[in-house]
Amino acid sequence: PAVASLAHAGSRGRHRAPRERCRVRSGPPRSGWTRSARRSRPAPAALGYKDSLKEDLEKADLVISHAGAGSCLETLENRKPLVVVINEKLMNNHQLELAKQLHKDGHLFYCTCSTLPGLLQSMDLSTLKCFPPGQPEKFSAFLDKVVGLQK
């Protein structure tokens, strides 16, 4: 999954750690914030597959991701603001359905590659709501019942 942290203070191997943390704020950036962002521009890093993104998620102030179910669920369960970018090549664009529903429920923002810059400028992260956890135990209880497993 493509998960990026826009505001992450910390060293990554050869890259020097920025002196100031660059935070994503709601609404259009003020000139002071822009100067601060230029001084402490985070060094981008590209990762291959990682076993767990938990550490990266914990350090992120904002997550930009594709709209895969796993990426969305993991980010929202870590209570991080999420922007999903839709992959328009997928069959029936099923990722768009999930993104739209989660946006309708107030949990994330979504866009395409071309509309991402505009969304980042205009979005208000304070409007996002907490995402309640799923209940896989209901599935296991249902399955135990229908397959005849004795307690």
Added chain:
Amino acid sequence: MVSVLILAAAGAAVAVLLLALRLWVVLHSRVLEPRQSLSLLVVAGSGGHTTEILRLLEHLSNAYSPRHYIIADTDEMSAHKINSFERNRADRDPSTMFPEYFIHRIPRSREVQQSWLSTVLTTLYSMWLSFPLTHRVKPDLVLCNGPGTCVPVCISALLLGILGIKKVIIVYVESICRVEHLSLSGKILFHLSDYFIVQWPALKEKYPKSVYLGRIV
């Protein structure tokens, strides 16, 4: 010559009728026999499918053992996730000395953006390989959540029942990505599975025979 052809056509028609009848019997037989354990065959698709199905498995008891996972032959990421999942499960449960699970590989039924015509051919090829595998494993339960790979496996499991070899329970959980429309795998397996679970109310309204338990991942 004509009479031979007529006889052959009649024979084929009878065979199809018997097959359809047998299929109907298998799909409508839900004999609940109490048991202590059962073998599980899980079809893991790429990326989010695997993540979702492992979330479902997390809360299943050790009675679901052995666990057989089927993944596409090009899907290394799923193999990695499954191995991590089983290792973590074994770490959490000290009574499990050696986790009993197996990973099997079959060709992918369809690649992203693959044409539909060639998908029919690749699915048939996957079927050709799925049936021997499913026949060898003979699971009690097949669990899947939508990748194309699951269709040939579920049909193979159904064939075991039709041929009188073993009745396999097929449980399909539609991905959480599917809010208002079923996936293609879902549309096919809605008619062939024993239990079809959806995770959004809109789908339950459209498909009243489905099972709705809320969001389970």
